[in-house]
Amino acid sequence: MTVDFTAIDFETANSHAASACAVGLVRVRAGRVVERAEWLIKPPAEHGEFQHWNIKIHGITPDMVEGARDWAAQLPELVDFVGSDIVVAHNAGFDMGVVRGSCAATVTPTPKFRYLCSVQVSRKTYDIPSHRLALAAAAAGYGEFHHHDALADSEACAAIISDAALRHGVDDVAALAKATGLRLQTLKAIPLKL
Secondary structure, eight states: OOOOEEEEEEEESSSSTTOEEEEEEEEEETTEEEEEEEEEOBOOGGGOOOOHHHHHHHOOOHHHHTTSOBHHHHHHHHHHHHTTOOEEETTHHHHHHHHHHHHHHHTOOOOOOEEEEHHHHHHHHOOOSOOOHHHHHHHTTOOOOOTTOHHHHHHHHHHHHHHHHHHHTOSSHHHHHHHTTOOOEEOOOOOOOO
């Protein structure tokens, strides 16, 4: 199997899309993870309040991100890691919303990532009662993992896409989208209010 892509997952400090506090990325080549990266992100002050619920979910606290790079400082490394790959995420609307919202909040250029949602792929691939990440990953043969850890979640997402490509008999993400009746999306910037 030759499917190549980058899987991504964000954790946020609160319910605002611009409050990214962690990212996990995995690069997949020929259906296998070949590189991993993760780091903390310091949310912008106006979106930097850590809500108790979010901390309870992912365990990241304000003290942990105090010395981390902010969105604008880490964005070039994130974009370099993705390169020209199609990006996949579980509930991609959320993760691409984090990129879009964070770029808008920090007035940084929004990368024009092409992306596919693994929740949608899961719905077209597995007959399971729910397509939450843990259940979809299990259907893909991916064992237990530390859910809500950005790197672990991106690896689980990668497993879903790699397995789905194998099950649908395709060798790239664009063909997987077509085989499942989905479309690759392109990330667009939020229009700035001047």
